[in-house]
Amino acid sequence: MSALEEVFARCKAEGRAALIGYLPVGYPDVEGSLAAMTALAEAGADIVEVGMPYSDPVMDGPVIQRAATEALAKGVHVDDVFRATAAVKDAGAVPVVMSYWNLVLRRGVDRYAADLAASGGAGMITPDLVPEEAGEWHEASERHGLDRIFLVAPSSTTERISVVTHACSGFVYTASTMGVTGTRGSVGSRAPELVARVREATDLPLCVGLGVSNGAQAAEVASFADGVIVGSALVSTLLDRGRDEGLAALRELTAELAEGVRGRA
């Protein structure tokens, strides 16, 4: 059983959804980001999405863009991703990486997969890679025992949902709305409908992301999905704050979200 399968089995046994938290490595700096990911794991995230900052993040909204730009300016490197996955694993959560594809391609897909597996990473979310372009990643992930997490969106047709879910393992990243990452007043009304459509195609856990920012929204999503993905709201707790103050705010929001995925918000 893979690490992701285990965590979803455990959550299911506890009658709740999994909490998946995203943070970019290198923000506010590399050490600070490792501390933040550790705090996120300790405060209740089941899975930590380790984001690698990229110069051209077309799927990200202003909050994550800002953190990524600052992290790059301070000199974050792809090697730091693997330090982060190791730190997350040590803190007791399951690490997955979120990376734009050129960063993986440039390192060499097989080498990247080997490094990720060696550092305790469970798999990778690829926001700008569709299954048709993922032949090399498919082979490398099989070779190194990693899960492949692709995305479905409200625009996905039944045919696309079938293509994507067949290529996925671990879980399916279900985008709640059309758009980029960022907090929203409400989770898209299209999310429950999309989850229902994807369930017809697969038994894999379905995790919903884009726009979730508080415990109440987490509880709402947890009522129909297997996992709740939170990104920009967590990153926001670290922006414009001193390190200790930021970590305290991060722990507080994580605890609220963890209550949410247990239906207690």
Add this chain to the structure above:
Amino acid sequence: MSEDDMSTEQSRSQQAEPAPAEVHVPGRFGAFGGRYVPEALIPALEELDEARQKALVDPEFIDELATLHRTYTGRPSIITEVPRFAEHAGGARIILKREDLNHTGSHKINNVLAQTLLTKRMGKCRVIAETGAGQHGVATATAAALMGLECTIYMGKVDTERQALNVARMKILGATVVAVEHGSATLKDAINEAMRDWVTNVDHTHYVLGTVTGPHPFPEMVRDFHKIIGEEAREQVLELTGRLPDAVIACVGGGSNAMGIFHRFVTDAGVRLIGVEAGGDGIDTGRHAARFATAEPGVLHGAMSYLMQDAEGQTLETHSISAGLDYPSVGPEHSYLRDSGRAEYRYATDEQVMHAFQLLCRTEGIIPALESAHALAATLDVGKELGPDALLLVNLSGRGDKDMHTAAEWFGLVDKDTDA
């Protein structure tokens, strides 16, 4: 029979065979191209692919576009022989294809009119576009006004400052212009922001991508909407000179004007295809956009192609005196033509470009766009290399009105104290 006559004979007997650059896997030019995009955009790309394939064989669409080109764009664009300029190029015979005389001042309108017609056929009411120098933005704003579409143009903040007049033109045409401040605040960041808009609003919005880059079907589609340049030019040159040119020369940023003029000549084996990239301050300085001189393949904005990137795959910043060539990647078909040896690529530095720019102004009374002046700079060298018997066809892709500010500064024609 001279070699020239033979090549003419060959060319005339050649029917429209499949070009060697034709894609074998849908959306791939050899190893290049593809679709590296968020899943959310795949349905829109498939819808677009279907719509353009239907349109390309639909007599109604073909007629509508041809009529627009005749009555609105001003096609066919003429060719002009430039003997006084050619004296500085080893005496070679030089012919310019005058895309600068099109409505809105560049080749960009060819693609934009076709894509906005497609937008209407797909039942969408809004278009968005990126722009660097502003030419594609102005062309898109123009077509949107003509067709009654809502229009938003994304432009890097740095570019809005250096091309303030084009910002005003777009606004006067009714477009909303968004100055993009993220990243390097230039063309690539404008494309990022346009893609974010598209992911969000794709149900009613079409992204009028302005060059032969991006995910499939854009590189193929934009090329097809510009190939009229080479089709016209080939006939015009044959009519004027009785033979095919020895070389066809065009500047390459994303590479749409170059693909437009190259495409019809790809099967003419005797015709050299020469693309000219931005050499900026010189290759050694690192401040340039000469992808083929220094870069390796990578993925940016949906396509696999040569890409200026660091050791970890982060996109590098580029530099060129011409905003339109200031882009870190290049259309995937160019990468294919280059690696297969069918086309060759050179670069011209800012200094060489400004020399060629001034030379064409002074010898022929034609003010070229700085982008097109890259092709002219290389033409001076190619002419000297091939000698006085050579016949060169150059794509003058745009006019230089938009560049007066840059040129005046370069040549010291403005008082810096009064010119903020």
